[in-house]
Amino acid sequence: MAGRNFLFVPGPTNVPDRVLRAMHRAMEDHRSSDFPALAAPVLENLKKIFKTKSGHAVVFPSSGTGAWEASLSNTLSPGNKVLASRFGMFSHLWIDMAQRLGLQVEVIDAEWGEGAPIERYREALVADRSHAFKAVLFTHNETATGVTSDVAAIRRVLNDAGHPALLMVDGVSSIGSIDFRMDEWGVDLAITGSQKGLMLPAGLGIVCASQKALALSESAKLPRAFFDFGDMLKANTTGYFPYTPSLPLLYGLRESIDMLMEEGLENVFARHHRLAQGTRLAIQAWQLELCARSPQWYSNTVSAIMVPPGFNGAEVIDVAYRRYNLSLGAGLARMAGRLFRIGHLGDVNELMLMGAIAGAEMAMRDVGIKVTPGSGVAAAGEYWRSTAAPLARRELPPRAPDSQPAPSPGAKGKATAGAGR
Numbered sequence: 491m492a493g494r495n496f497l498f499v500p501g502p503t504n505v506p507d508r509v510l511r512a513m514h515r516a517m518e519d520h521r522s523s524d525f526p527a528l529a530a531p532v533l534e535n536l537k538k539i540f541k542t543k544s545g546h547a548v549v550f551p552s553s554g555t556g557a558w559e560a561s562l563s564n565t566l567s568p569g570n571k572v573l574a575s576r577f578g579m580f581s582h583l584w585i586d587m588a589q590r591l592g593l594q595v596e597v598i599d600a601e602w603g604e605g606a607p608i609e610r611y612r613e614a615l616v617a618d619r620s621h622a623f624k625a626v627l628f629t630h631n632e633t634a635t636g637v638t639s640d641v642a643a644i645r646r647v648l649n650d651a652g653h654p655a656l657l658m659v660d661g662v663s664s665i666g667s668i669d670f671r672m673d674e675w676g677v678d679l680a681i682t683g684s685q686k687g688l689m690l691p692a693g694l695g696i697v698c699a700s701q702k703a704l705a706l707s708e709s710a711k712l713p714r715a716f717f718d719f720g721d722m723l724k725a726n727t728t729g730y731f732p733y734t735p736s737l738p739l740l741y742g743l744r745e746s747i748d749m750l751m752e753e754g755l756e757n758v759f760a761r762h763h764r765l766a767q768g769t770r771l772a773i774q775a776w777q778l779e780l781c782a783r784s785p786q787w788y789s790n791t792v793s794a795i796m797v798p799p800g801f802n803g804a805e806v807i808d809v810a811y812r813r814y815n816l817s818l819g820a821g822l823a824r825m826a827g828r829l830f831r832i833g834h835l836g837d838v839n840e841l842m843l844m845g846a847i848a849g850a851e852m853a854m855r856d857v858g859i860k861v862t863p864g865s866g867v868a869a870a871g872e873y874w875r876s877t878a879a880p881l882a883r884r885e886l887p888p889r890a891p892d893s894q895p896a897p898s899p900g901a902k903g904k905a906t907a908g909a910g911r
């Protein structure tokens with residue numbers, strides 16, 4: 491199919507050309523004396539993305555799932571109790587991992603489409619007078635349902651209860667796109683992956699660990715080898731890794747951090763909010779609903795759009811892909827077939843996202859969903875146009891007169907001969 495694929499799943503995201511160029515490198519010796527000049531600044535500058543001064547970033551050649559496992563296995567011991575809420579596919583999978591690692595998980599189930607139930611966390615933590623819970627698992631942005639939860643609120647709950655449990659936050663689809671403040675919010679382990687807001691291919695699982703979490707890694711008894719913080723920290727101190735890192739991804743990560751810093755994190759967050767709001771207005775114009783049940787939970791990185799009863803979201807996705815070369819996110823687990831998702835995170839601007847909205851609109855009409863042609867595109871476009879930053883005045887060449895004097899008879903042939911040359 492001619493043209494480029496329109497990639498609007500909520501990860502992997504579009505990789506900027508600038509990052510692709512940075513990654514296009516010949517292989518190098520990762521034990522050479524030059525290597526620390528690449529690795530050490532990347533590890534240090536990652537702290538700016540997490541907004542931490544005291545935390546330590548650890549980069550594993552894995553995915554965000556590997557970073558989940560590293561966080562659990564480096565700080566906890568078999569049989570430890572942890573508290574977690576389940577309100578989407580990814581919060582569920584983290585709970586499943588904890589259970590399979592031999593941890594006792596007290597699960598707070600909430601409706602899919604709602605955020606993390608803060609008050610129910612409070613009840614459980616206040617009741618835990620013996621401090622049996624050693625960690626709280628908290629999903630910042632539930633990608634499956636397009637829901638963002640309040641990390642600052644769960645920290646307040648822990649503080650109010652005087653509870654010493656570690657706060658572990660899954661920020662895979664939020665960090666680098668939605669405001670995240672590790673130090674201010676007292677997060678002990680913050681987790682992300684390379685393929686979302688960091689605008690890279692999948693392949694890096696990244697954990698930023700507080701000093702409290704790092705201290706616990708010395709006494710934690712869950713088995714680990716590949717994901718051992720100790721091995722990583724020892725090697726990272728000298729600018730190296732304990733085993734072979736992905737050199738292209740490290741070069742790409744250096745470039746993506748530079749791009750985020752050049753734009754400014756607050757500007758990055760504002761851009762994501764504005765793009766998400768335009769998408770939400772398009773959905774409203776289609777007279778469809780988000781999976782997220784309240785504006786307080788709307789995600790700025792992904793919109794999960796419910797299809798009307800009697801329709802299958804998977805058919806919308808399939809038609810969009812095969813007919814229009816547009817990749818949309820699927821409904822997962824209990825939301826399978828009930829929705830499709832538009833990812834609006836990473837290296838995205840208004841016109842790119844306009845293509846996703848237009849393609850989704852056409853695919854919905856193709857499968858029989860009665861949306862008004864152009865309604866979503868118009869709603870998003872008018873919002874983005876009306877909220878665009880003012881342009882500085884620029885001097886342009888003067889406009890040619892509306893009419894030109896007729897050429898003299900002698901010049902006619904010459905003028906005609908030169909026309910279009």
